[in-house]
Amino acid sequence: MEKHTEYKYMSGFGNHFSSEALPDALPKNQNSPQKCSYGLYAEQLSGTAFTVERKNNQRSWLYRIRPSVSHKPFTKIDEKTGLVSQFSDTNNVSYIPNQIRWNPFKSTEKADSSQNINFIDGLHTLAGAGDPSVRNGLAIHIYNANHDMVDTAFYNSDGDFLIVPQDGRLDVTTEFGRIMVSPCEIVVIPRGIKFAVNFPDGPSRGYVLEVFVGHFELPELGAIGANGLANPRDFLTPTAFYEEKTNCDYTIVNKYVGQLFSAKQNHSPFDVVAWHGNYVPYKYDLNNFNVIGSISYDHLDPSIFTVLTCKSAFPGTAIADFVVFPPRWAVQEHTFRPPYFHRNCMSEFMGIIKGKYDAKAEGFLPGGASLHSHMTPHGPDTPTFEKASNEELKPVRVADGSMAFMFESSLMLGITKWGLSCSEIQENYNAIWQDLKSHFNPNNCSGN
Numbered sequence: 498m499e500k501h502t503e504y505k506y507m508s509g510f511g512n513h514f515s516s517e518a519l520p521d522a523l524p525k526n527q528n529s530p531q532k533c534s535y536g537l538y539a540e541q542l543s544g545t546a547f548t549v550e551r552k553n554n555q556r557s558w559l560y561r562i563r564p565s566v567s568h569k570p571f572t573k574i575d576e577k578t579g580l581v582s583q584f585s586d587t588n589n590v591s592y593i594p595n596q597i598r599w600n601p602f603k604s605t606e607k608a609d610s611s612q613n614i615n616f617i618d619g620l621h622t623l624a625g626a627g628d629p630s631v632r633n634g635l636a637i638h639i640y641n642a643n644h645d646m647v648d649t650a651f652y653n654s655d656g657d658f659l660i661v662p663q664d665g666r667l668d669v670t671t672e673f674g675r676i677m678v679s680p681c682e683i684v685v686i687p688r689g690i691k692f693a694v695n696f697p698d699g700p701s702r703g704y705v706l707e708v709f710v711g712h713f714e715l716p717e718l719g720a721i722g723a724n725g726l727a728n729p730r731d732f733l734t735p736t737a738f739y740e741e742k743t744n745c746d747y748t749i750v751n752k753y754v755g756q757l758f759s760a761k762q763n764h765s766p767f768d769v770v771a772w773h774g775n776y777v778p779y780k781y782d783l784n785n786f787n788v789i790g791s792i793s794y795d796h797l798d799p800s801i802f803t804v805l806t807c808k809s810a811f812p813g814t815a816i817a818d819f820v821v822f823p824p825r826w827a828v829q830e831h832t833f834r835p836p837y838f839h840r841n842c843m844s845e846f847m848g849i850i851k852g853k854y855d856a857k858a859e860g861f862l863p864g865g866a867s868l869h870s871h872m873t874p875h876g877p878d879t880p881t882f883e884k885a886s887n888e889e890l891k892p893v894r895v896a897d898g899s900m901a902f903m904f905e906s907s908l909m910l911g912i913t914k915w916g917l918s919c920s921e922i923q924e925n926y927n928a929i930w931q932d933l934k935s936h937f938n939p940n941n942c943s944g945n
């Protein structure tokens with residue numbers, strides 16, 4: 498694919514957007530004219546059932562040079578992939594309550610620099626729950642890749658991808674336009690949308706949250722009021738872009754219930770000259786997050802850091818929340834300021850894009866990850882506890898130059914065979930809490 502230099506976006510979350518790469522390419526006042534301008538084909542892409550209530554209904558209309566259906570039949574890719582999507586398969590997935598942490602992911606089976614690994618080949622599933630065939634659950638993948646997707650496009654039938662680049666930018670071409678995504682930005686590609694990833698910075702690494710049901714939305718603001726957290730205007734959707742490539746050898750790769758299929762076609766799938774609708778890809782710069790926190794006392798729950806949520810059928814209970822821990826001020830008085838010791842009825846998967854995380858003095862590193870499962874105890878490590886229990890409580894910057902994140906889920910996450918056997922797993926993670934000593938003194942009620 499030719500290298501792109503221009504990236505144009507429209508701002509807003511959940512908008513009904515319209516975009517044309519040629520003037521008047523969008524039909525006026527209707528979706529399916531008998532003949533579309535420029536001889537384009539009209540095609541609808543539905544992201545929700547036709548009958549979903551209006552406020553949640555998502556679909557877009559694409560006006561393209563050839564309809565998507567002009568491809569040869571799909572055949573299964575037999576080569577072994579790192580992908581897992583059926584988390585009831587206990588041959589491949591283990592459910593264990595231990596605290597787990599991984600060093601920065603570097604060596605996937607295939608991702609060594611002597612081989613060309615594109616975004617799809619570089620995906621390895623670490624953990625997940627449920628099954629896309631019954632539209633419930635999620636998967637967490639790591640990508641570790643070094644090669645552009647040349648005349649290859651991917652679409653996922655299983656779920657929406659929320660991609661968190663950690664090392665290296667992603668140059669993403671989608672049917673809706675082009676998106677450049679840097680570390681500390683995220684990109685969401687809802688299911689069905691074809692895209693191709695190039696790596697302008699060479700070998701690249703990151704995390705992917707895939708939800709098998711629903712779509713990501715902004716969390717409610719409740720008592721916070723009309724503004725705050727991730728503001729809708731900071732979400733960016735690309736403008737229409739098309740390439741006209743015919744008589745070429747294009748491969749469309751589809752993930753369908755965790756298996757990869759490929760189909761050939763002789764034209765580029767990135768041939769959408771105009772589109773309108775509210776089912777779209779978008780990116781968001783995490784540096785724009787408006788951080789809310791306690792300005793009096795106590796450490797508040799991390800739900801105040803929710804960027805996007807994918808709701809389950811149970812009110813207030815997410816299939817997955819995407820939560821960030823950006824740089825901020827800590828000013829609370831008479832308070833243990835770092836994250837508290839706790840046990841949670843949710844799974845907490847964490848990663849770091851850059852810098853440090855305020856609950857861990859060491860061992861939790863950019864490009865690495867941790868998993869604290871349902872009701873599994875966790876919290877600050879010993880040095881963090883000792884320091885924060887004794888420090889002078891001046892206003893301080895927390896997480897300066899850092900960006901950690903969490904995928905928090907009400908589902909119980911199984912860990913894949915790869916996730917448990919890879920060389921990055923920290924064998925002795927739990928030791929970080931073993932020297933938390935007793936400070937109990939029945940004769941000293943003051944705590945000092």
Ligand SMILES: O=C(O)Cc1cc(O)ccc1O
Pocket residue numbers: 797798799835836837839841845856869875876903
């Ligand atoms: O476990 C973690 O580090 C994540 C987390 C952060 C926080 O500020 C409060 C609770 C929580 O689970």
Ligand SMILES: [Fe+2]
Pocket residue numbers: 839841845869875
């Ligand atoms: Fe936690």
